[in-house]
Amino acid sequence: MSRPLENKLALVTGSSRGIGAAVAARLAREGAAVIVTYASSAERAEAVVVDIRREGGEAEAVGADLGSPDGVKTLIASIDGAFGGRFGGRLDILVNNAGTVGYGPFLDQPDDAYDKHFNVNVRAPIALAKETGRRMAKAGWGRIVNIGSAFGEAAPMGGVTLYVATKFALHGFTRGLSRELGPFGVTVNGVQPGPIDTDLSPNEGTDEHAAMVKLTSVGRFGKVEEIAAAVAYLASPEASFTNGENLTVDGGWNA
Numbered sequence: 001m002s003r004p005l006e007n008k009l010a011l012v013t014g015s016s017r018g019i020g021a022a023v024a025a026r027l028a029r030e031g032a033a034v035i036v037t038y039a040s041s042a043e044r045a046e047a048v049v050v051d052i053r054r055e056g057g058e059a060e061a062v063g064a065d066l067g068s069p070d071g072v073k074t075l076i077a078s079i080d081g082a083f084g085g086r087f088g089g090r091l092d093i094l095v096n097n098a099g100t101v102g103y104g105p106f107l108d109q110p111d112d113a114y115d116k117h118f119n120v121n122v123r124a125p126i127a128l129a130k131e132t133g134r135r136m137a138k139a140g141w142g143r144i145v146n147i148g149s150a151f152g153e154a155a156p157m158g159g160v161t162l163y164v165a166t167k168f169a170l171h172g173f174t175r176g177l178s179r180e181l182g183p184f185g186v187t188v189n190g191v192q193p194g195p196i197d198t199d200l201s202p203n204e205g206t207d208e209h210a211a212m213v214k215l216t217s218v219g220r221f222g223k224v225e226e227i228a229a230a231v232a233y234l235a236s237p238e239a240s241f242t243n244g245e246n247l248t249v250d251g252g253w254n255a
């Protein structure tokens, strides 16, 4: 595999497992030094780091709860000292991947569910994009990739209304910010996954899982690597003319 991301620093939120872990591994394989972030499971994050290093890549783990503004500050602070300060405070690639979902009828959702969804899925990505976007614009190059959802474009099923609201918001943020940062050599794009087998999605054998399979035209859940491939494209130097795109990778769900 070629290494188009050599000498680039990437930060992938929520990369201790699932889609984020696959994205971190893929970007590292392509040459990027990767900051792996986790909410509470340092062990899982360390395992991702060890796997990346075993393959000859570079990674470090940082813990931060993105449900609070302090978590964002922690991640921003980690950029300056990352990899012995080798990147001088520069961050080349931000992947806003961390996300949360609460299943169940909207009318039964507890009041604190709004803040939880919006803090993690919208406020944290926006705050991180602001702080890192400044650094990218100054450097004249950057890639921001927001992991949205097929639920950021349509709501073909109920039970995830707050999640849908946050992913539509992220979709709009991606488009708006792309207008502002494009002139500085910084692209802002999204990837909108359909159903992918991870801790966040319904387990195989449940009614929800079966309903989601039916909504695809390929008749299956996707794999984390299929999302990582889309992120790798958008993060690459080759994607320099792709800006403001919300790339749907959903097995035909929203066709």
Ligand SMILES: NC(=O)c1ccc[n+]([C@@H]2O[C@H](COP(=O)([O-])OP(=O)(O)OC[C@H]3O[C@@H](n4cnc5c(N)ncnc54)[C@H](O)[C@@H]3O)[C@@H](O)[C@H]2O)c1
Pocket (backbone or CB within 6 Å): 013, 014, 015, 016, 017, 018, 019, 020, 038, 039, 040, 064, 065, 066, 067, 071, 096, 097, 098, 099, 100, 120, 147, 148, 149, 150, 192, 193, 194, 195, 196, 197, 198, 199, 200, 201
């Ligand atoms: N799995 C799917 O079917 C699917 C479909 C569409 C979009 N997505 C999106 O993909 C992204 C990754 O999800 P996944 O499927 O890998 O799920 P996952 O549950 O395996 O991973 C989510 C990640 O987000 C992190 N996270 C959650 N709350 C956090 C908090 N408060 N602070 C810091 N980190 C936090 C978790 O630690 C974890 O690393 C999410 O944005 C999700 O909305 C997933």
